[in-house]
Amino acid sequence: MKGVPLVGEGFAKYDLVESAMALRSLKNTAVVLGIGLASPFLFTSSHKPVRDRVHPQAAKTQALEKDTFYRRNGQIYIPVRSIDQGHSNGCGTTSLAMALNALSAMAHNNPQHSPFTREALDEGNRELDSFSSPGMLARVAQENGAFAEMYNHVTFEEIKSHIDQGHPLIALVKVDEERANSFSGLHYVVIFDYEDEPASKYRSIIFADPGNGTLYEREFDKFMPNYAENLTLRGLPILYNRFMIALSHKNDLPPSRDVPITNRIATEMNDCINLFGSFVRAINPPRNDTQATPAPTSLAQGSKLP
Numbered sequence: 031m032k033g034v035p036l037v038g039e040g041f042a043k044y045d046l047v048e049s050a051m052a053l054r055s056l057k058n059t060a061v062v063l064g065i066g067l068a069s070p071f072l073f074t075s076s077h078k079p080v081r082d083r084v085h086p087q088a089a090k091t092q093a094l095e096k097d098t099f100y101r102r103n104g105q106i107y108i109p110v111r112s113i114d115q116g117h118s119n120g121c122g123t124t125s126l127a128m129a130l131n132a133l134s135a136m137a138h139n140n141p142q143h144s145p146f147t148r149e150a151l152d153e154g155n156r157e158l159d160s161f162s163s164p165g166m167l168a169r170v171a172q173e174n175g176a177f178a179e180m181y182n183h184v185t186f187e188e189i190k191s192h193i194d195q196g197h198p199l200i201a202l203v204k205v206d207e208e209r210a211n212s213f214s215g216l217h218y219v220v221i222f223d224y225e226d227e228p229a230s231k232y233r234s235i236i237f238a239d240p241g242n243g244t245l246y247e248r249e250f251d252k253f254m255p256n257y258a259e260n261l262t263l264r265g266l267p268i269l270y271n272r273f274m275i276a277l278s279h280k281n282d283l284p285p286s287r288d289v290p291i292t293n294r295i296a297t298e299m300n301d302c303i304n305l306f307g308s309f310v311r312a313i314n315p316p317r318n319d320t321q322a323t324p325a326p327t328s329l330a331q332g333s334k335l336p
Contacts (some may be wrong), residue, residue: 047258087119108109108132108198109141114243122162122200123155124240125218126147126171131280132222133176134255134336136196146174156300162218164202165297168275173335177278184252184272186233190224192276197283198222198294200275201237203257206253216261221274224250266290309334 110132115124130151131144155170156162168178181188184199199221217298223236225247233250253271261270269290276283 043303044175047129056260085306098294106141107193108133108196110198110220110222110245111144112237112238112243112245113148113240118148118152119159119220120148120156121151122164122167123151123170125200125220125238126162126167126244127151128175128220128238128240129200129222129277130171130174132198132220133196133277137279154313155304157304160300160303162298163300164200164270164273164275166300167200167218167298171275175279177281177283179283179286180273180275180289180293181284181286182246182269182271182273182290184274186224186226189221189250189274190226191234193222193224195278195282197276200277201258201279202261202270202273204261205257216263249276 042187067194110128113124113128115121127146127148127150129147135143136142151170151174164180168180171178189199201219203217203219205215205217217238219239221235221237223237225232225234227233235250235253236245236247238245240320258272261268261273269292273290287314293313
């Protein structure tokens with residue numbers, strides 16, 4: 031499955047002419063308009079961090095210092111630098127930017143190397159401040175030179191294996207709806223390290239939360255059941271259960287496993303929203319009052335990251 035989009039084939043970016051042709055159908059226009067109007071409320075949270083909803087009594091739970099690297103035994107394993115998504119709905123693309131920056135830093139042997147931004151990854155992929163489907167994130171990662179695979183029902187041993195091989199993991203999690211500024215209460219974080227102490231049976235994950243740009247450590251056996259298992263959307267099951275996207279700058283990822291059918295549906299919704307967004311921009315071009323953030327060089331699948 032390496033070298034090709036994981037899901038959503040045939041839903042590539044549309045140019046102006048294709049957009050106009052697609053929107054000529056009144057039925058398609060109504061469907062896309064409905065999705066476009068609903069998009070700010072779907073699937074991912076806007077800017078509420080996970081930290082407010084993690085059990086405060088979890089052993090060794092701690093907020094790590096902002097904008098630094100987490101060191102296990104004095105060693106940086108995956109150099110993730112925190113990024114705050116701000117007031118956007120872009121927790122997915124912010125998480126992807128953090129993961130791609132870490133891979134690029136490892137490829138260049140320079141922990142400070144950070145060529146990717148949320149704004150650049152949003153362009154053409156997340157119109158109208160919409161949600162980010164896992165399939166879209168995996169596809170955009172591939173388009174920017176990384177390898178990406180998706181896994182459902184991920185275990186702690188699998189997380190350890192990925193981290194030990196230098197693979198950051200973008201995890202889909204939930205937050206409390208009454209405290210999250212979103213319709214769905216779903217969110218993304220980047221897992222990049224762990225602690226495993228067999229003697230005390232303590233296991234934890236260390237992740238970057240784009241909700242406030244901070245790094246955290248949470249006890250695995252308490253965090254996962256409450257925030258990553260049997261995810262729902264407004265009470266309806268969406269079949270994501272400990273779901274994660276693994277990224278690598280080398281061709282060393284196991285094939286995707288147990289990806290639910292809902293993943294393709296979410297990806298196609300993303301592409302419909304982008305189609306609608308391209309139409310909106312065509313009839314109402316944005317003002318160029320500020321300098322746009324340049325996009326990173328898009329590289330062929332598997333080639334060296336920028």
